[in-house]
Structures are given as C-alpha cells and as structure tokens.
Amino acid sequence: MLNLNGNINNINKIAEPNVLFDGNTIAWYDYTKKVTKDGSDFVSVWGDISGNSNNLLQAIGTNQPLWRQTGILFDGIDNFMKATFTFNQPEQIYIVLRQVSWTANRRLFDGGNDATGALQQHPSTPSLFVYAGSQSSANANLAVGSFGIVKILFNGASGKFQINKTTEITGNFGSLNMGGIVLGARGDTTGSYSNVEFKEAILRNVADSAENKSDIDNYLSRKYGI
C-alpha cells in the first residue's frame, strides 16, 4: 500500500472525488493552494478553491496565523481567520486538524457568529464537543498533537460528529446557522483563541449520504496518511 504520510510533495497527487464538484461544496480550503503569505509565512488570505470566493481573511498583522510545511498554525493567543457567507443547515464539515495544545473552552472553529457552529475543547483533555445551539457529547478520539479528520453534520436533531473512523456521535446539536466560518477563535473573534493547526477544510451545504461521506473521508485519509 502506498503510504504518502501527508508529504507536501505528494499530497496533491491524490484524486479529488467527484462528489466535491456536485454544487454543494460551498467552501474548500487546502493549505497548499491559494495561500497569500508574507516573507515570514504569516497568512493574510487562505483562498477558497471551491470556486465560490469564500476566502478566509486576516488583515491585522498580529492576528495572522503561520503557514508551515505541515499546515496553517494558529497560536492560541490572538490568531484567527474569518470568512462570511451564507451557510445554513444542513452544514456538512470535513476538517483535517491537530490540537497543538489543549485548554478548556478554546474553539478550534466556529460559525461566522458566536457559538453558531463551534468545535470546542471541553471538558478535559483531549475532548471536544460541537455546538450549534445544543451541546454534543464529548469526543475524546483526537489525541493532542495528532492530526485527525473531523466530520461534523449540523442538521437540527440529526447531527453527527465523528473523528477519524471512531464511533460517530449523533444527536441534536442545535439549529443555528453558521453564516460563514472562523478558524482559531469563537465566532465574534474576541476570544477563545485556540492553538491548532489546519491542513484542509471542506464545507458542504448538504447532509452527505454514507457513500459520499466515505468518498470524501477516504480522499482526506489517503492524502494525509491519516
């Protein structure tokens, strides 16, 4: 079996599944593509490759995350990026990330408004929960320091939350609409800054079928060796 282990020289050789071009992909961010950074690798624009121009932006120097060979790193002090766009439930999210460190109540991401589609560190390391008006059960399946594929469906009472291939958490996570995405902080961008590194995020405006979900999951898994 070919093991690419997420090497930056190989990751773009993995074929993207057709489902990602079905019109439901509302935003798509890949740390190896369409990233605008300065001479010290601080990122001002993480471009949307879905074709919808829902770019993640950060115009303030101190708030800009750092591009690295392994991903885009948010420092947990004041880094965040934000994209504002119409994003209503059902919201299907696939995101490849690493908790660099863990501090209770820090948000790895959120909706464009406060607590409208959050992935938050709580209650004890390395647990995470999701929230869009109601809180999911804690998911402790992503060790601090390890990259994983986080799959979330915000869809009222039919929510789903899974890390890698572990048991899926289901339930009512609330019915708030995200209205975009904030990486590295809470949606109003005034706090809950997290120390997290992202490789890729795919945001879709559909509750994916099991087959489509598997196709996207397998694509990310092969691409990054997870």
Next chain:
Amino acid sequence: MIAIFYAEEDSLSLSETIHNFLIKNRDRYSAEKWSNINKSDSEEKWLTKIPSDINNYKEKIDMRSIELINELPSDWENISSVGKAYFIPEDDEEEIQPDPDYK
C-alpha cells in the same frame, strides 16, 4: 513574547512602531495595521504581541523599558465587543504543554 502596558497609548505606540518596522523589514508584509486595542477585562492593562520573527532582522526595536512576558496571564480575558460571555464557565481551565516544535 507579549508586551504588557498600563496605559493604552503606550500599547498603541508600540503597535505602530512594530507596524512601521515590518513594512520596512518583512518582505510582502501588507497588513492594514499590526494590532487592535487589546485590553484586559479585569485589570487596567493592555498588551501588544511581539512578532515571533522580531530577532531575525538586523534592525532592532528598542524594548528595554517594556515589560515582556512569554504568554498571556491565565486570568487574562479580552474585553468582548459584543458583551457575550463564554457559554461554558472559564473556571475549569486546564493548560497542556505546547508543542515543542512550535516557535
């Protein structure tokens, strides 16, 4: 590193100094400004983060008179622009050692 100040104008002054320094020294630096006001919610303190690459340049900023710390105090809480509290209380914070590769 983070610089702590007890007057807003001092924090803003360093932020502007850093911004002008980076315009001059960091390739393709295009930020609108270095930072916004960052004030503690509980005490009359302001902070300005120091760029992590500040020592990579020949030119230096004189920070000898500035109080510098390595990370935010555990009780630091930014003023919220919208007046919202966290939806989980902050009294159970737990710090985990950061990634040793992160600089």
